[in-house]
Amino acid sequence: QAAAAATTLSREEVITDHPFNNVTDSIFEKIGVNLHQQPAHPIGIIKGAIYDYFDQQHPSTFAKFDDLQPLVTAKANFDEVLVPADHVSRSPNDTYYVSPDVVLRCHTSAHQAELLRAGNSAFLVTGDVYRRDSIDATHYPVFHQMEGVRVFGPQDWEAAGQEPTAYAEAELKRTLEGLAKHLFGEVEMRWIDAYFPFTEPSFELEIFFKGQWLEVLGCGVMQQSILDKNLEPGHKAWAFGLGLERLAMVLFDIPDIRLFWTSDQRFLKQFKQGDLSTRFKSYSKFPPCYKDVAFWVSDSFTENNLCEVVRGIAGDLVEEVKLIDDFTHPKTGRTSNCYRIAYRSMDRSLTDEEINALQEEVRSTIASKLGVELR
Numbered sequence: 001q002a003a004a005a006a007t008t009l010s011r012e013e014v015i016t017d018h019p020f021n022n023v024t025d026s027i028f029e030k031i032g033v034n035l036h037q038q039p040a041h042p043i044g045i046i047k048g049a050i051y052d053y054f055d056q057q058h059p060s061t062f063a064k065f066d067d068l069q070p071l072v073t074a075k076a077n078f079d080e081v082l083v084p085a086d087h088v089s090r091s092p093n094d095t096y097y098v099s100p101d102v103v104l105r106c107h108t109s110a111h112q113a114e115l116l117r118a119g120n121s122a123f124l125v126t127g128d129v130y131r132r133d134s135i136d137a138t139h140y141p142v143f144h145q146m147e148g149v150r151v152f153g154p155q156d157w158e159a160a161g162q163e164p165t166a167y168a169e170a171e172l173k174r175t176l177e178g179l180a181k182h183l184f185g186e187v188e189m190r191w192i193d194a195y196f197p198f199t200e201p202s203f204e205l206e207i208f209f210k211g212q213w214l215e216v217l218g219c220g221v222m223q224q225s226i227l228d229k230n231l232e233p234g235h236k237a238w239a240f241g242l243g244l245e246r247l248a249m250v251l252f253d254i255p256d257i258r259l260f261w262t263s264d265q266r267f268l269k270q271f272k273q274g275d276l277s278t279r280f281k282s283y284s285k286f287p288p289c290y291k292d293v294a295f296w297v298s299d300s301f302t303e304n305n306l307c308e309v310v311r312g313i314a315g316d317l318v319e320e321v322k323l324i325d326d327f328t329h330p331k332t333g334r335t336s337n338c339y340r341i342a343y344r345s346m347d348r349s350l351t352d353e354e355i356n357a358l359q360e361e362v363r364s365t366i367a368s369k370l371g372v373e374l375r
């Protein structure tokens with residue numbers, strides 16, 4: 001098994017006070033927590049179940065990486081997987097930049113090229129990925145993905161009597177349908193055409209589970225130029241990427257993505273290494289507290305920036321930030337937004353004083369940092 005080349009960076013190696021840095025302390029603190037390395041944590045259980053599937057199907061074929069640093073070059077995260085220069089995901093509104101050249105990976109696809117160059121022809125990469133986003137029960141700025149890649153040579157598609165792309169596509173679909181069965185049992189599935197810059201054709205797999213269609217992963221036949229740049233000519237490959245939180249929430253009935261980060265034993269104790277049959281039983285929740293904030297927006301205002309400010313102040317005490325009123329004044333043309341912030345702790349009840357203090361800090365910070373005018 002070939003190792004990864006050292007194109008990832010450690011926290012110590014990066015300057016965090018670059019003017020371009022938009023990584024807050026609460027985000028930096030998540031680096032190194034590595035929930036996916038805890039075998040009895042729901043994220044680790046899902047990872048283990050996927051490993052088991054690939055080991056059963058193809059014994060000692062897939063090299064496994066679960067400790068690659070999340071700080072990567074923008075080149076690895078975007079350019080090497082052909083993300084266009086003007087793609088939205090490159091915007092500092094969506095991605096965490098430590099400097100113009102260094103990001104917190106927004107997907108595990110950031111490791112495709114380096115692992116191919118290092119000589120791996122079949123691999124799984126699990127890791128924490130980071131995206132600036134809104135705040136609600138299913139969105140958290142840090143989550144976990146697993147990437148899978150498998151490279152083929154002429155002997156593979158010739159033996160099957162197929163064209164290389166058709167062969168890789170069929171092998172990919174067979175593999176992932178088997179994986180979905182391994183995780184979810186006998187479920188209905190469907191393939192949806194999709195777009196990713198790094199694959200062509202591209203697909204999403206959906207399963208019919210508990211009465212609804214759910215997207216479980218993105219995948220496709222790897223763009224030839226990624227292979228040609230990083231391997232000798234003459235290969236074909238498939239790739240997939242899946243979100244471990246999403247799978248765990250569906251499979252284990254976990255209602256809130258913040259629960260993955262709790263240290264509350266009432267949560268953690270319910271799960272067992274190797275056991276996919278757990279159905280989470282919610283324990284009594286502490287009451288939420290709602291606070292509204294209304295302001296005239298500025299041109300540069302974005303909801304992601306608002307969420308980042310709220311998260312920076314209230315951390316995991318914020319459950320949801322929701323736009324409840326959006327109105328443009330008919331005469332002045334100015335737009336007013338009202339957001340409702342739900343504060344709730346997973347572990348204790350919050351006092352009025354504590355919440356009022358947080359809300360006051362949120363109000364003054366959005367006025368000073370986001371250039372909005374409070375109402």
Ligand code: PHE
Nearest residue numbers: 107109196218219239240241
């Ligand atoms: N990187 C994609 C995402 O994060 C998932 C993906 C991986 C799609 C590999 C295709 C191939 O959404």
